[in-house]
Amino acid sequence: MKVDPKRITYLNAPAPCVLVSTVDHQGRKNVAAYGYYTTVDQFEVPSVMFGARAFQHTSKNIESTKEFVVGVPPSTLAKKVWKTGYKNEKCDDEFKECELTPIPSETIKPFRIKECSINLECTLLFHFVVGKHVWFVGKVNLAEIDKELYSEDNIEMRSNIDALYHISKEYFCGRNETIKVEPY
Numbered sequence: 001m002k003v004d005p006k007r008i009t010y011l012n013a014p015a016p017c018v019l020v021s022t023v024d025h026q027g028r029k030n031v032a033a034y035g036y037y038t039t040v041d042q043f044e045v046p047s048v049m050f051g052a053r054a055f056q057h058t059s060k061n062i063e064s065t066k067e068f069v070v071g072v073p074p075s076t077l078a079k080k081v082w083k084t085g086y087k088n089e090k091c092d093d094e095f096k097e098c099e100l101t102p103i104p105s106e107t108i109k110p111f112r113i114k115e116c117s118i119n120l121e122c123t124l125l126f127h128f129v130v131g132k133h134v135w136f137v138g139k140v141n142l143a144e145i146d147k148e149l150y151s152e153d154n155i156e157m158r159s160n161i162d163a164l165y166h167i168s169k170e171y172f173c174g175r176n177e178t179i180k181v182e183p184y
Ligand SMILES: Cc1cc2nc3c(=O)[nH]c(=O)nc-3n(C[C@H](O)[C@H](O)[C@H](O)COP(=O)(O)O)c2cc1C
Pocket: 017, 030, 031, 032, 033, 034, 035, 036, 037, 051, 052, 053, 055, 056, 057, 058, 059, 081, 082, 083, 084, 085, 086, 087, 088, 133, 166
């Protein structure tokens, strides 16, 4: 059965959506939701990338400061994540506006997000444009995870993480099971 390629975002399992925290040149905090997000490299330069439209405050802030924090929200944060995506006008403190708690980062100026179970402090490596989105690729300087989710074992740690997946508009889903297959 053929399906319209424009429905591609509904053909993939949804990617986890993240919150991206930035500051402008005056140090004003900004936070917004992003669904176009992925890790890029794990070995040479641990890095992540996400796509934002050029007019958004997030894009302008990163172009000016070259820094951002990626926060991975648990599924219980859906309502606030949704709010950050619809708070477009510039305000002095978008964290306050969206009832999120900023925590100072160790390596960059943008703030971590306390309500997120994982925070990645990133420095911009480069950016490029695809269609309407500017893709920002950032080197992860520092990664932090909630203590209770941490494990020395990668599979166990990944299984501990509850992420939020964006389907469309106000539709999200959480992760509810880990599936183990038998090796060949
Ligand atoms: C769950 C969710 C996912 C989103 N994903 C993206 C995305 O991948 N790219 C994008 O440009 N905007 C995305 N948005 C919209 C931005 O979050 C929204 O335009 C936001 O107001 C931008 O904020 P800013 O101008 O403060 O940067 C998403 C919104 C929501 C609620």
